[in-house]
Amino acid sequence: MEWAALILGRAMAIAPAKLGELWESRELLTNLVGKELKLRYKSSVLGFLWSLLTPLLMTGVFTVVFAIFLRIPLGEGNFATFFLAGYLVWTFFSNSVNSSVGAIVGNGALVKKVYFPREVLPLSLVLSQAVHFLLALLATSPLFLYYRGFHPELLPAIALGLVLLVGFTAGVSMLFAAVNVSFRDLQELTQVLFLAWFYSTPVIYPLIFLSEGTARYFLPLVLANPLTWYVEFFHQVLYGIPAIQGANPLPTWPDLRTWAVCAVWAAVALTAGYTLFHRRAVSFAKEV
Amino acid sequence: MGEEPQSPQGPHRSPAILVTDLHEVFRIYKERPPSLKERLYRFRRAEYTEFHALDGVNVRIDQGESVGLIGRNGSGKSTLLKCMARILPADQGRVETSGRVATLLELGAGFQQDLSGRENIYLNGSILGLSRKQIDAAFDAIVDFAGVRDFLDTAIRNYSSGMYVRLGFAIAVHVDPDILLVDEVLSVGDVAFQERSLARMRSFKERGKTVVLVSHDLGAVRSLCDRAIVLDHGRVTFDGEVEQAITFYNRLMRTRGRFTPAVATPANPSGDGRARIGELRFDVPGHDLAEPVPSGAKATLDVEVIAVDDLVGHGSLAVGVALRRPDLPSPVYETRTSWQAQYVAPPPPNASLRVRFDFEFNVLTGTYLVDVLLGNAETDEVHEHRLSALEVVVHGAQYEVGVAPLGVQMSIDNPDGVWPAPADG
Helix, strand or coil: CHHHHHHHHHHHHHHHHHHHHHHHCHHHHHHHHHHHHHHHHHCCCCCCHHHHHHHHHHHHHHHHHHHHHCCCCCCCCCHHHHHHHHHHHHHHHHHHHHHHHCHHHHCHHHHHHCCCCCCHHHHHHHHHHHHHHHHHHHHHHHHHHHHHCCCHHHHHHHHHHHHHHHHHHHHHHHHHHHHHHHCCCHHHHHHHHHHHHHHCCCCCCCHHHHHCCHHHHHHHHHHHCHHHHHHHHHHHHHHCCCCCCCCCCCCCCCCHHHHHHHHHHHHHHHHHHHHHHHHHHCCHHHHC | CCCCCCCCCCCCCCEEEEEEEEEEEEEEECCCCCCHHHHHHHCCCCCEEEEEEEEEEEEEEECCCEEEEEECCCCCHHHHHHHHCCCCCCCEEEEEECCCEEEECCCCCCCCCCCEHHHHHHHHHHHCCCCHHHHHHHHHHHHHHHCCHHHCCCEHHHCCHHHHHHHHHHHHHCCCCCEEEEECHHHCCCHHHHHHHHHHHHHHHHCCCEEEEECCCHHHHHHHCCEEEEEECCEEEEEECHHHHHHHHHHHHHHCCCCCCCCCECCECCCCCCEEEEEEEEECCCCCCCCCEECCCEEEEEEEEEECCCCCCCCCEEEEEEEECCCCCCCCEEEECCCCCCCECCCCCCCEEEEEEEEECCCCCEEEEEEEEEEECCCCCEEEEEEEEEEEEEECCCCCCCCCCCCCCCCCCCCCCCCCCCCCC
16 A cells, blocks of 8 residues: 555645646647547538437447347346446547547647647547537437436436546546557557457446356456446446346436445546656657 | 856846756667567667757846857757756756746647637647637737638638748747747748748847747847857857857857758667658759759759658658758758748658759859758658768859859959960960
């Protein structure tokens, strides 16, 4: 735990000045997020419709393969909405980190010529992905409303869950962006890493599958994966509790353990990611 | 140079920039970029050599001073400016600044090709540290200065290179800092453009702001600065009055004499190979290339540029030619697309483009070498530097010696009579 205390101490020491600087750069951050959104939607004919179509098409494909061909048993539940709840979380996370990996290297010319807090580069990518997440959630909400019912009392939980997810993702994104400056092939490596990461996250299978048989040996691995907890969080608030037989309980306020683990991972990722990023950031201009 | 330097204006003014014993070391890796695979594989750190760009620099610049940083290429002047701008960290020593700092190292840094002029004004403005309100207030002035009002909603990629640079400049000069750090950028563009930029900097100075200017253009330093610092090999070798500094600098150039290419880094004399120079086609219309070229002949040089890596989005390429004579210390002539504010978009990998140089050999008899340079206009990377790519023998007027045909006519006023020259020379 000594290293944890060390990192935390360091983070506390630099945080006030750095956060102040970040606050002063909020307009830059807003403009960069705006730029990301505009660029994405300007160059495609369907524009914002992609936010709707991509998750729906993916849900269609995965539902056919996993619910119809492979018959993943969900009792009286609904595979499409179960998948969608986890998939939205996964897409947000993987898109954020994968675009942030090259955030510093890709903006090398800018980093070498202008001083600004470097963290706005990965943060703007994460925030623009958060906007996509919200749009996709909004676009697919009729499915959730139809199959899983309307639960306005859960809106604060969804909002807070998103805050925790964005915090965790921002931490991981800064970490990857900083490490990629020194080791450029991290970009290649993330592709494989994220494939393995996807399957060790309960997106296409419910976590209860891992409670018996040989699968149970993999349970600790899946539980050690922080993203599992965010996916579980959104399963609980958007889908409910998946069950192999009978009725699947409807959406509910997440249990305390899920809340706690999500909050802890967000804090750890943010602290570690930000500390490492900040320590490396001073020499980015030298290395890109 | 060990003590903290005093400004010529005396110590009573408060320092805007205080640089104390600044060292800056660059690691030049043998293989770039270092990879994780290599690191795990061979279990060792990548090999590198160290290059001391700054080696114990002490500078104090007071509020309201305008100071020129001059020195040869690779002397560390741009590195010093980047340290003042906080772009580069101090490896040893300190850099302290007081007040808002704005840096103009490149016009249009961070322009997004697919966004409109209007959107880019806001984005670029905020990158340079302007708030939305400040940009709103300056918006019309920026648009008029750049002359792009009719193209505000057109994507920047469709701008001409002139518009691109003007817009970048217009945004940059509307940043109103306490300390303005300028590196060479203002030397691009035509004469009118340079005049405007100098006028704008003079008005900064008149309003009591601090200006630090890195430039090869000694005229600009002379007209703008009241003090100049000469750097050589990462050290301050002269700090004081401008004329004296320029004299010192010229002497330095002469003694150390050999022609150094403008952007080649010490580690990379022939370039990083991310793009390469393909075919070079040299032609002097109407003349056999096996024969010496007559002085004043028009010639063309076609340079083929081939991208190796994906450089799209890494900023403009710069293609340059230098004409030199092996017996002279400095080049006879040198130019570059980027100096003429020509934007050269990098082609996708393996694709090529051609740059054509039309010029006149207005030089006297001698053997001239042409160097061709390919680099990045914005970073200082050199992709390929082909030294002595061409050798051209020029035949000029018989009785003139030197480089430039100045067309001297002689008339001799001698009351004792003019002796005719012998008939056969």
